[in-house]
Amino acid sequence: MPDLLLELFSEEIPARMQAKAADDLRRMVTDKLVAEGLVYEGAKAFVTPRRLALTVHGIPARQPDLKTERKGPKIGAPDAAVQGFLKATGLNSLDEAKIQRDPKGDFYIALLEKPGRAAIDVIAEILPVIVRTFPWPKSMRWGERSAKSGALTWVRPLHSIIATFGPETEDPEVVKFSIDGIDAGQTTFGHRFLAPAAISVRRFEDYEAKLKAAKVVLDPQARKDIILADAKQLAFAQGYELLEDQVLLDEVSGLVEWPVVLMGSFDQEFLSIPGEVIRATIRNNQKCFVVSAPKTGKLTNKFILTANIEATDGGKAIIAGNERVIRARLSDAKFFYESDLKTKLEERLPKFENIVFHEKLGTQGERIKRIERLAAEIAPLVGADVEKTKRAAHLAKADLLTEVVGEFPELQGLMGKYYALAQGEDASVAAASEEHYKPQGPADRVPTDRLSVAVALADKLDTLVGFWAIDEKPTGSKDPYALRRAALGVIRLIVENTIRLPILKAAKSAILGLPEKGAKYPAADAQKLPGDLLSFFADRLKVQLRDQGARHDLVDAVFALGGQDDLLMVVRRVEALGKFLDTDDGKNLLAGTKRASNILSIEEKKDKRSFDGAPDVSLYKLDEEKALAKAIDQVKSEAGAAVAKEDFAAAMSAMAKLRPAVDAFFDKVKVNDDEPNVRENRLKLLNEIRAATRAVADFSKIEG
Amino acid sequence: MSRASTTKLSPAKKDVDGRDKPGHDGGHWLPIALIPLATADTVPRAQNPLARPILPMDELPAHMRPERSFQGFILALQRFWAEQGCVILQPYDMxxxxxxxxxxxxLRALGPKPWRAAYVQPSRRPKDGRYGENPNRLQHYYQYQVIMKPSPPNLQELYLKSLAAIGIDSSLHDIRFVEDDWESPTLGAWGLGWECWCDGMEVSQFTYFQQVAGVECAPVAGELTYGLERLACYLQGVDRIMDLNFNGREGADKVTYGDVFLQAEQEYSRHNFEHSDSEMLFKQFVMAEEACKKYLAAGWKSGSNQKEHLMALPAYDQCIKASHVFNLLDARGVISVTERQSYIGRVRELAKACGDAWVHTEAGRAS
Structure with a gap:
């Protein structure tokens, strides 16, 4: 079956857009083919800085013929209806129609056969539409035609299109179409500098091979493999190790069609700058890799660049040029670093008074003070030294105004640590600069140093409460202030460090820190906001448990108890409950409790009353009732004692004792006894089951 | 700094044209053969410049060669773009x-009329002043600007040829087009294009204008901007702009960039950061803003059935003025973060109004 080859040859496509563009092209073309009844065998898209290419193989040469029936008028219908039918269906006379009987009578039926079209003609219609509607993140107009409305837009000027179609054994045909003056053909061009001549191609195999001969590696993965292998090899040959960097590799492979990996060096003296600064300089500005010494893991004075040409001098000029630029860049970085060291971190703080954090939430200076205050309150709860915590919170953001962080924002925190250590701060105080931003996501490390934990919690809670107060909560996929991440961070800090932090109280305290003690913001209601925030935490906790593959419905069962704002205890309850529900005792008790709840809610509805209050011992008629009452009393006190000791596993084991009594009760006792007072008493007993289990969770909220 | 890695790559500079033997100037060396060495080629090869579009550098006296002389380098660019049909303008006098x-x-980027121009423009960025002490940063420097409307289909090739014309050989050097979207909030303008890299150094900006002064470009113009000092440093193999050889001469006749501009950098840095008269500048901003609006309002020709403007250029001068005054105030640190946005917005409004006036002038409209 025939194959399609498509190439869209343009000026340089931004590296960051390439992978998605290849994916979009494959998806759009194959979706359209299938929609047109052209089911293909396979498709693969490729991308280089100058071309987007697609091969689709095993496309049928024609669309399948389409047979449809069209119902016409009744036999003997007026002539106008018959004429209309003939016209609409293209039949010459009623002789060509079939007659079909249905309950309403005999009808004319036209059998319409729409012959499938040649695939090449269908493709010629599909492709221009796809090019015209291609979803580039940003596209542009160019050249003379841009003066007219409806001019073609593309990511950068589009120069030529290859579109061929045909079976393997024959010379394929060019798919004939034209977009804004560009005729599809079978000509492309090789590497911009190494083989710029025009190349005529027929099909994919031929295309890929000829491009390779013209110094273009079409497959981005192949380019990545080459760069990675050569870079490792170059580093290894000199006794070093490449610092692998997937993001950089992706980008670099999108900047070259013919990767040539070279190694350069810089002056040893620059190694006095922190390694992260060297790496950021070389990586962000120059798109080069750095290498380290295998034993110490420390950076060495080498870097690895990826050129796009095989230079006639073997790359000497390219290395020398890159070395010059890197020398200049590192000189700047060194200058920044050294001049940063001349100013103490606290001396930078007054400047934060002029920097707006958020229009409604005041300046960075005010925010730092809020974090300081909140961190000092949290410190005793996490076992951190209050004075040191204050100091850490005081300095934690100061590096935002340093030159190095101005240049490389991703080094925020880390530079603060270096500068704090350099000015003789306590090691934990210094570490908090870096660690209070953590954890940045579900995979990031959670700090354990108590100082860092206190500042990290204060930072995140201030953010959450602040944005809640001004009603800037995340909606749908929009979370511009990364509040979900902040909440998850709080949960992980608390749980992984086993911290007891009453969230409601902390949130109330954070509100008091807001401008004018929160009075400025209607949404900062000290009664309502903490509760809203708590349910946001509950949602985050569910998401996290779900992501970990744990049961997340139990979160609701625990929060339904009310007053649960100790996230560590919530998690502990959820864990114990999960384990308990995995046992037979747990499953049966859950079933029994649910049954009790169901009966209760039906009867409560019927009687329009609840059945609170202690049952009357004198009204027990059956042994099973008495046994259940006894079991409930025992379980209540045992489970209550266990919960008081925060031993939820023990509470669950106590609860398990309830099961035989509950089972026996439902087995032998009819709840809706004919005597109203006995019935009422039994309903009260059922309510006691519900109450007893509520020592750990609201079982009615559990699924299953 | 170590030179070990580069000196071995530096071939001895040969006397290629037999007219001028440059002395080794101690600190400066050519890192690499930026220019293909002519093989004992002392005979001019091409008499007809059209037969050899690339500047025949081996015919130039040494002091005019782009890799030895800042002015020679600028002249090479001027000549190259003149050969591409550009009008070679002189810097604007503001x-x-x-x-x-x-x-x-x-303004010329707007409207349907074709336009091709190239020129050097002295550029002032008061905030970038470093009292002449930073090797790469100046408050006054030169840009080389090329504008072609509509953008020709071979603009990238022309750009690469211009690099060849100043001695950057694409078989030796790694030239790359790296994404860089351009936006000027003060001009109400944006475009897509690249930073052009040579061996990892950004040497030019390449932009397809999509919108300027709030007006859609129809057709689109292509703009090239060369950072002249930086490129010259690369060509001459020097690390500090002040060390550039300005006139290409050696010994007593040599004039460096520092000889010409160091004092100016020091004086203007003092002015920009410490002494500029903020009170006067605030007034100047308002005066320029008002004058711009006044000239725009007065420029609309009445009584004609076609909307026509007769003073777009003088009005636009005031917009340029306001923009520069704003930059001076910004450097002086007297504009707060929030005010900053509002000043930029005010300049943009002027630029947009000027753009709107321009497309109703003789040069800016269709017929």
Missing amino acids: EMGAGTFHPATT
Whole structure:
């Protein structure tokens, strides 16, 4: 079956857009083919800085013929209806129609056969539409035609299109179409500098091979493999190790069609700058890799660049040029670093008074003070030294105004640590600069140093409460202030460090820190906001448990108890409950409790009353009732004692004792006894089951 | 700093043209053969410049060669772009932050009439002053600006040829087009294009204008901007702009960039950061803003059935003025973060109004 080859040859496509563009092209073309009844065998898209290419193989040469029936008028219908039918269906006379009987009578039926079209003609219609509607993140107009409305837009000027179609054994045909003056053909061009001549191609195999001969590696993965292998090899040959960097590799492979990996060096003296600064300089500005010494893991004075040409001098000029630029860049970085060291971190703080954090939430200076205050309150709860915590919170953001962080924002925190250590701060105080931003996501490390934990919690809670107060909560996929991440961070800090932090109280305290003690913001209601925030935490906790593959419905069962704002205890309850529900005792008790709840809610509805209050011992008629009452009393006190000791596993084991009594009760006792007072008493007993289990969770909220 | 890695790559500079033997100037060396060495070629090869579009550098006296002389380098660019049919303009006679502000770019980019121009534009960025002490940063520097409307289909090739014309050989050097979207909030302008890299150094900006002064470009113009000092440092193999050889001469006749501009950098840095008269500048901003609006309002020709403007250029001068005054105030640190946005917005409004006026002038409209 025939194959399609498509190439869209343009000026340089931004590296960051390439992978998605290849994916979009494959998806759009194959979706359209299938929609047109052209089911293909396979498709693969490729991308280089100058071309987007697609091969689709095993496309049928024609669309399948389409047979449809069209119902016409009744036999003997007026002539106008018959004429209309003939016209609409293209039949010459009623002789060509079939007659079909249905309950309403005999009808004319036209059998319409729409012959499938040649695939090449269908493709010629599909492709221009796809090019015209291609979803580039940003596209542009160019050249003379841009003066007219409806001019073609593309990511950068589009120069030529290859579109061929045909079976393997024959010379394929060019798919004939034209977009804004560009005729599809079978000509492309090789590497911009190494083989710029025009190349005529027929099909994919031929295309890929000829491009390779013209110094273009079409497959981005192949380019990545080459760069990675050569870079490792170059580093290894000199006794070093490449610092692998997937993001950089992706980008670099999108900047070259013919990767040539070279190694350069810089002056040893620059190694006095922190390694992260060297790496950021070389990586962000120059798109080069750095290498380290295998034993110490420390950076060495080498870097690895990826050129796009095989230079006639073997790359000497390219290395020398890159070395010059890197020398200049590192000189700047060194200058920044050294001049940063001349100013103490606290001396930078007054400047934060002029920097707006958020229009409604005041300046960075005010925010730092809020974090300081909140961190000092949290410190005793996490076992951190209050004075040191204050100091850490005081300095934690100061590096935002340093030159190095101005240049490389991703080094925020880390530079603060270096500068704090350099000015003789306590090691934990210094570490908090870096660690209070953590954890940045579900995979990031959670700090354990108590100082860092206190500042990290204060930072995140201030953010959450602040944005809640001004009603800037995340909606749908929009979370511009990364509040979900902040909440998850709080949960992980608390749980992984086993911290007891009453969230409601902390949130109330954070509100008091807001401008004018929160009075400025209607949404900062000290009664309502903490509760809203708590349910946001509950949602985050569910998401996290779900992501970990744990049961997340139990979160609701625990929060339904009310007053649960100790996230560590919530998690502990959820864990114990999960384990308990995995046992037979747990499953049966859950079933029994649910049954009790169901009966209760039906009867409560019927009687329009609840059945609170202690049952009357004198009204027990059956042994099973008495046994259940006894079991409930025992379980209540045992489970209550266990919960008081925060031993939820023990509470669950106590609860398990309830099961035989509950089972026996439902087995032998009819709840809706004919005597109203006995019935009422039994309903009260059922309510006691519900109450007893509520020592750990609201079982009615559990699924299953 | 170590030179070990580069000196071995530096071939001894040969006397190629037999007319001028440059002395080794101690600190400066050519890192690499930026220019293909002619093989004992002392005979001019091409008499007809059209037969050899690339500048025949081996015919130039040494002091005019782009890799030895800052002015020779500029002249090479001028000649190259003149050969591509550009009008070679002189700098605009007002202070501005970049060559894009020149009306030959900002205004001429608008409207349907074809336009090709190239020029050097002295550019002032008061905030970038470093008292002449930073090797790469100046408050006054030169940009080389090329504007072609509509953008020709071979603009990238022309750009690469211009690099060849100043001695950057693409078989030796790694030239790359790296994504860089351009936006000027003060001009109400944006475009897509690249930073052009040579061996990892950004040497030019390449932009397809999509919108300027709030007006859609129809057709689109292509703009090239060369950072002249930086490129010259690369060509001459020096690390500090002040060390550039300005006139290409050696010994007593040599004039460096520092000889010409060091004092100016020091004086203007003092002025920009410490002494500029903020009170006066605030007034100047308002005066320029008001004058711009006044000239715009007065320029609309009445009584004609076709909307026509007769004073777009003088009005636009005031917009340039306001923009520069704002930059001076910003450097002086007297504009707060929030005010900053509002000042930029005010300049943008002027630029937009000027753009709107321009497309109703003889040069800016269709017929």
